[in-house]
Amino acid sequence: MTTDTVTKPRNPYWQLWRTTPKEVLYLMLGFPLAMTGFGVAISLVATGIGTLAIFLIGFFVMILALYVGRGFGLAHVNLLEWAGRAKIQRPDWQDDRAATGFGGWISATLGNAHYWLYLLHTLILSFVLTLITWTLSIGWLSVGLTGISAWFLDGEVQTGDPDWSLGAWFFGLFGVNTASWNLEIADNIVAFIIGLIFIATLPFVTRGLVMTHWWLARALLSSFKSDGLRREVQSLEESRGAALSAEGHSLRRLERDIHDGPQQRLVRLQMDLAAAERQLDVDPEKARQLLSEARAQSAEALEELRALSRGFAPPLLLDRGLVAALDSVATRAAVPTTLTSELPEAFVLPGEVERASYFVVAELLTNVAKHAGAQHAEVQLSVEHADDRSWLLVQVSDDGQGGAAVLADHGLAGIEERVRGVGGRLEIDSPAGGPTAITARLPLPKASAERAPVAL
Numbered sequence: 001m002t003t004d005t006v007t008k009p010r011n012p013y014w015q016l017w018r019t020t021p022k023e024v025l026y027l028m029l030g031f032p033l034a035m036t037g038f039g040v041a042i043s044l045v046a047t048g049i050g051t052l053a054i055f056l057i058g059f060f061v062m063i064l065a066l067y068v069g070r071g072f073g074l075a076h077v078n079l080l081e082w083a084g085r086a087k088i089q090r091p092d093w094q095d096d097r098a099a100t101g102f103g104g105w106i107s108a109t110l111g112n113a114h115y116w117l118y119l120l121h122t123l124i125l126s127f128v129l130t131l132i133t134w135t136l137s138i139g140w141l142s143v144g145l146t147g148i149s150a151w152f153l154d155g156e157v158q159t160g161d162p163d164w165s166l167g168a169w170f171f172g173l174f175g176v177n178t179a180s181w182n183l184e185i186a187d188n189i190v191a192f193i194i195g196l197i198f199i200a201t202l203p204f205v206t207r208g209l210v211m212t213h214w215w216l217a218r219a220l221l222s223s224f225k226s227d228g229l230r231r232e233v234q235s236l237e238e239s240r241g242a243a244l245s246a247e248g249h250s251l252r253r254l255e256r257d258i259h260d261g262p263q264q265r266l267v268r269l270q271m272d273l274a275a276a277e278r279q280l281d282v283d284p285e286k287a288r289q290l291l292s293e294a295r296a297q298s299a300e301a302l303e304e305l306r307a308l309s310r311g312f313a314p315p316l317l318l319d320r321g322l323v324a325a326l327d328s329v330a331t332r333a334a335v336p337t338t339l340t341s342e343l344p345e346a347f348v349l350p351g352e353v354e355r356a357s358y359f360v361v362a363e364l365l366t367n368v369a370k371h372a373g374a375q376h377a378e379v380q381l382s383v384e385h386a387d388d389r390s391w392l393l394v395q396v397s398d399d400g401q402g403g404a405a406v407l408a409d410h411g412l413a414g415i416e417e418r419v420r421g422v423g424g425r426l427e428i429d430s431p432a433g434g435p436t437a438i439t440a441r442l443p444l445p446k447a448s449a450e451r452a453p454v455a456l
Helices: 012-050 055-082 096-100 102-110 113-154 166-172 183-200 202-221 225-260 262-282 284-309 315-320 322-332 351-372 411-421
Strands: 337-341 377-386 389-398 425-429 436-443
Touching (some): 055 202, 262 284, 411 436
């Protein structure tokens, strides 16, 4: 018998109250932050403009003003995110010009529109908006707290005019004659109701005021679309370079392996065949022995060539997919290895991601056997959604001695280059003494087709 669990819908109003304390604190803290930013920025800008005739002083004072605007803008964005608002993508502060020297840094700073927008936000827009929202929030909160507490603290509402009654005015709006009433009680009742209304609506007010700040910050302080495109181009260039480096590394390794393995066996085979040919007429028994050795050498060379070919295009990967190919790798591993796959059934992976995953696992398991001193290893496959896209996570962990690190011209360096070659990244968690967990995060396309499930 199965029991279905019914999740009660959350009350949207009480959900607003969960972030109201932070929003109130944001509106309170935002005021001194905006005032301080305005004061410092306006002083620097005024000084910079006033000393422009003295070129170096005015010039560098204006640059300092840009950095002050940047600092206060980032503090404002961080405070907004702390108050529960969505993350705002930070801009790129420097471009390639900044790496060309002092002049390039100056050019990259003055030519970056983000600096000027942050200064504009600190100097004018944040100052004006914060002044308005702080006044509204203080007023709203004061009326609410005064209304619900005045009866208990003072005994009656102090209106400032002994001839005017809040209760008489309020009930008079509805045509009620309060001549025979105790107006002190009526005043306190009306004040309590008004205060309760203001407190009850406080979450809507604070949310609206904070969202106004967030919309302004997103419009002025977030990165441009061109920044994302530039980062994407840079990432693609780095991936291309990593892919070429990984390819060159693989070719050099293949050349070395062929030279040290099959080539030596084939040279020995050629020598055995030549010796057997000379012995055919003189000593047939000796020739037969040499031919037998040559046959063994050819079998071993063939096996080594097959092993090397698996490092380039394993047929099982092409025919039955990644899970089946990795199951075969785990079965053949020198260290006992288990494979766990959390991939959805009929999930399609791009060919380059499949190949990279296969080689990463194969090389990592080889490293485990050579260096880790482990008794057991595990391979895990899963999909994660982060950074507005999906990622294939390929993790190889072992219970060995740990201490794994990326070193130049070593195995993990080649694996990292292969991962970067498809736009991914390698994450290593290997404290001294173990255990070790190495995860390759490989990007997946936003839309993936389905294919028939693979049977193992």
